Amino acid sequence: MLSTTRTDTARTVPTGRWRTVTLVIVLLAAFMDLLDATIANIALPAIRTDLAASPAQSEWVLAGYTLAFALVVITGARLGDLYGCKRVFLIGMAGFTAASALCGAAPTPGLLIAARVVQGVFGAAMIPQVLAQIQLLYAPQERGRAMAAFSSLSSLAAALGPVLGALLLESGLLGWRGVFWINVPVGVLAVIAAWRILPEGRAVTRPRLDLPGVALSALGLLLVLYPLTIASDRGEWPAWAYGAIALGVIVLAAFYRYQRRLSDQHRSPLVEVSLLRIRSVAGGLLVEFLIFLPMMGFFFTLLQLLQAALGHSPLTVGVLMLAWPVANAAFATLGATVLLPRIGRATVQIGVTVMVLGLGVLAWGAHSATVHTPWAAFIPGVFIAGTGAGLAVAPLAQFTLQDVPAQHAGSGSGLFNTVIQLAASLGVALFGTLYFRPQPDRTHQQPHDAGPAFATTMWISIALLTATFVLSYLLPAKNRTQKA
Numbered sequence: 253m254l255s256t257t258r259t260d261t262a263r264t265v266p267t268g269r270w271r272t273v274t275l276v277i278v279l280l281a282a283f284m285d286l287l288d289a290t291i292a293n294i295a296l297p298a299i300r301t302d303l304a305a306s307p308a309q310s311e312w313v314l315a316g317y318t319l320a321f322a323l324v325v326i327t328g329a330r331l332g333d334l335y336g337c338k339r340v341f342l343i344g345m346a347g348f349t350a351a352s353a354l355c356g357a358a359p360t361p362g363l364l365i366a367a368r369v370v371q372g373v374f375g376a377a378m379i380p381q382v383l384a385q386i387q388l389l390y391a392p393q394e395r396g397r398a399m400a401a402f403s404s405l406s407s408l409a410a411a412l413g414p415v416l417g418a419l420l421l422e423s424g425l426l427g428w429r430g431v432f433w434i435n436v437p438v439g440v441l442a443v444i445a446a447w448r449i450l451p452e453g454r455a456v457t458r459p460r461l462d463l464p465g466v467a468l469s470a471l472g473l474l475l476v477l478y479p480l481t482i483a484s485d486r487g488e489w490p491a492w493a494y495g496a497i498a499l500g501v502i503v504l505a506a507f508y509r510y511q512r513r514l515s516d517q518h519r520s521p522l523v524e525v526s527l528l529r530i531r532s533v534a535g536g537l538l539v540e541f542l543i544f545l546p547m548m549g550f551f552f553t554l555l556q557l558l559q560a561a562l563g564h565s566p567l568t569v570g571v572l573m574l575a576w577p578v579a580n581a582a583f584a585t586l587g588a589t590v591l592l593p594r595i596g597r598a599t600v601q602i603g604v605t606v607m608v609l610g611l612g613v614l615a616w617g618a619h620s621a622t623v624h625t626p627w628a629a630f631i632p633g634v635f636i637a638g639t640g641a642g643l644a645v646a647p648l649a650q651f652t653l654q655d656v657p658a659q660h661a662g663s664g665s666g667l668f669n670t671v672i673q674l675a676a677s678l679g680v681a682l683f684g685t686l687y688f689r690p691q692p693d694r695t696h697q698q699p700h701d702a703g704p705a706f707a708t709t710m711w712i713s714i715a716l717l718t719a720t721f722v723l724s725y726l727l728p729a730k731n732r733t734q735k736a
Contacts, residue, residue, distance in 0.1 A: 270449060271389050271390075273445075274385070274389060274451070275385075275386070275389060275398055277442055277446050277450070278341070278385045278386075278446070278450070279405065280438065281345050281348075281378060281439075281442050281446070282382045282402070283405050284348070284438060285375040287412065287413055287416070288317065288375070288432075289321070290409055290413030290417075290551070291413040291414075291431050292313060292317070293314065293414070293417070294414050294417030294431075294566050294570075295421060295428040296310055296313060299361075302427065302428060303358075303360060303361045305361040309361040309365065310361075311482070312368075313364060313365055313368055315481045315482065316365045316368040316369040316372065317368040317371055317375075318372065318477075318481060318673070318676075318677065319369075319372065319477055319478060319481060320368075320369045320372025320373050321373075321376045321379075321673065322473055322477050322673040322677065323376075323470045323474055323477075324372070324373050324470075325669050326466075326469050326522060326670055327466050327469075327522065328378070328379070328380050329665045329669070330461060330522055331377060331461070332380060332384050332665075333661075333663075334460075334461055337385060338385075338452045339452070340378075340381055341378055341382075341385070341446060341450065342446055342450075344374045344375065344376075344377035344378025344379075344381070345378050345443050345446060346374075346439075347370065347374030347377070348371055348375050348435070349436055349442075351367050351370040351371040352371060352435035352436055353433070353435075354367035354370070355432035356432035357429070379669055380665040380666055380669055381665075382402060382665075383653070383661070383665040383668065384661050384665055385450065385451070386398045386402060388451045396588045396593070396650070397589050399588055399649045400584040400585050400587065400646040401584075401585075403588070403645045403649050404577075404642060404646060408580060412570075414555060414569055414570040414573055415567070415569075415570025415574060417431055417566065417570070418565070418566035418567040418569070419570070421566070422567060460520045461522075462511075462514065462521055462522040464510070465507065465510065465511060465514070465521060465523070468506060469504070469507050469522060469523070471503050472500050472501075472506075472507055473500070473670075475497065475500025475503060476500035476674070477500075477674070479492070479493030479494075479496045479497055479681075480493075480677045480680075480681035481680075488685070489681075489685060508525055511524075521663075523663050523666060524660045524664075527656060527660060527663060527664060530655050531726065531728070532651055532652060532654055533652055533653070533655065533656065533667070534726070535723070535724075535727045536651045536653075537671050538726065539600065539648060539720055539723060539726070539727060540648050540652065540668070540671050540672065541671050542717070542719065542720040542723065543604070543641070543644055543645060543675075543717070544675035545678060545682070545716060547641060547679065548675065548676040548679035548680055549709060549713065550611070550637070550679075550713060552679070552680045552684055553687045553706050553709050554573075554706065555573075556684075556687060556702070557618060557621075557703070558627065558630070560702070561621075561699050561701075561702030561703070562623055562627075562702075568627050571627075572627050572634065575631045575638060576637070576641075578638070579636075579638035579639040579642060580639070580641055581642065583603075583640075583643050583646075584643070584645065584646035585642075586642075587603060587644075587646045588646040588650070592647045592650065593731065596729050596730040596731060597647075597728065597729055597730075599643055599644075600643070600648065600651070600727060602644075603639075603640045603642065603643030604717050604720050604724065605640065605721065606637075606640030606643060606644075607636075607637050607640030607717055608640070608714050609636055609637075609640070610633050610634070610637025610638070610639070610640055611710045611713050611714050612710070612714060613633035614633035614634070615706075615707040615710035615711055615714070616707075617630065617633060618630075618703045618710070619703055619707040621699055622703075623699055647731065651727050651728060651731060652664070652668060653668065654731060683709045683713070686705070686708060687706060688705070689705070690705050
């Protein structure tokens with residue numbers, strides 16, 4: 253029999269098949285948002301030609317989205333506590349869908365950039381509510397598969413973005429505008445379905461929005477992320493970038509102290525920084541950062557190598573990259589639902605080890621790659637690395653958030669998502685700089701330069717992941733939300 257709801261003193265939530273439908277809705281919405289961070293890369297040359305966009309404008313088509321998302325995601329998480337995660341999710345999803353339509357209809361580069369910024373803002377309101385919805389829908393011991401699905405979304409979107417973008421461009425129906433228009437019907441259906449069946453959730457004691465905290469966090473993140481975003485495809489960082497990053501770190505340190513003072517005074521901080529005193533939270537966030545740092549740099553540099561240096565078409569590259577989500581999805585489920593309850597943090601450690609193996613295979617093959625190297629030669633390394641990422645990343649949300657009190661779920665989600673954004677931005681900037689350093693011509697890369705440069709980024713990634721393996725002992729030995 254189909255069970256429709258489960259009721260307790262705080263909320264009514266769907267159960268049975270309706271719970272699965274609800275999970276699919278929130279994950280679909282999250283996937284759309286994350287996909288837009290990568291899919292525009294493929295459409296960018298067509299956008300530049302069609303709208304006569306300058307190089308700086310082209311850069312901001314990508315940067316406007318990622319920066320807006322990163323600056324607002326902490327506030328978006330807190331808004332869920334203030335006004336209910338369902339309401340904020342619906343507003344975020346509706347705004348994201350409308351902004352997608354504006355992107356698809358934009359007649360000038362300036363309007364496209366503005367619409368992309370709006371997309372990022374509404375996406376940052378929507379994404380933190382996904383973890384909150386999972387916590388509402390599933391009891392702690394039931395969250396394995398749901399958390400595995402959520403944890404796989406970032407890498408899945410990064411891998412599928414190129415192939416979906418290439419397919420839409422080559423279909424010839426809407427050109428580059430189809431990359432954005434495709435969100436509209438999906439978004440409308442998701443909003444209607446979410447409005448009907450998503451459970452509501454709100455903190456028992458309604459906090460106030462910490463406006464000074466919002467300003468401090470946004471300023472600090474902007475000072476750090478803006479230069480990283482702008483410097484991602486350059487061999488040398490401008491001098492001002494170092495100063496901006498240093499100032500940003502100082503501002504974020506001031507933000508941390510301010511939030512800690514509010515917490516000690518039992519007021520309403522934007523982020524409950526006392527969570528960082530919990531070992532599982534601090535250890536989980538550190539491991540998450542060190543995994544996503546090389547992983548997002550890997551996606552960026554591999555796409556550059558395959559397309560600009562080796563001359564493979566976007567569609568071919570997209571098909572090759574499918575090896576990642578296939579492996580990632582399968583082994584994320586295995587790791588979160590089978591291995592994690594039995595061997596605990598060893599699941600993450602096995603995943604990191606397998607990632608090292610996959611990146612090593614890619615480094616060895618890329619070092620001597622030429623334009624005659626078949627694209628299929630990269631599939632084994634991508635598949636192995638994707639397997640390791642699935643095993644390593646899927647359990648992290650459970651490890652990190654297992655000891656977070658329910659009243660601080662918004663802060664926990666905000667921290668988790670902000671760390672991903674920081675790692676992604678730094679990873680693309682750092683590994684992009686290392687990759688482009690020996691290649692003065694960005695548009696006509698030579699394999700004899702690009703191959704060894706990519707291999708170098710992989711060896712550095714391996715060194716970082718080796719350190720991650722050691723630091724993974726900060727994670728709890730067992731996940732207490734599941735039983736063997």
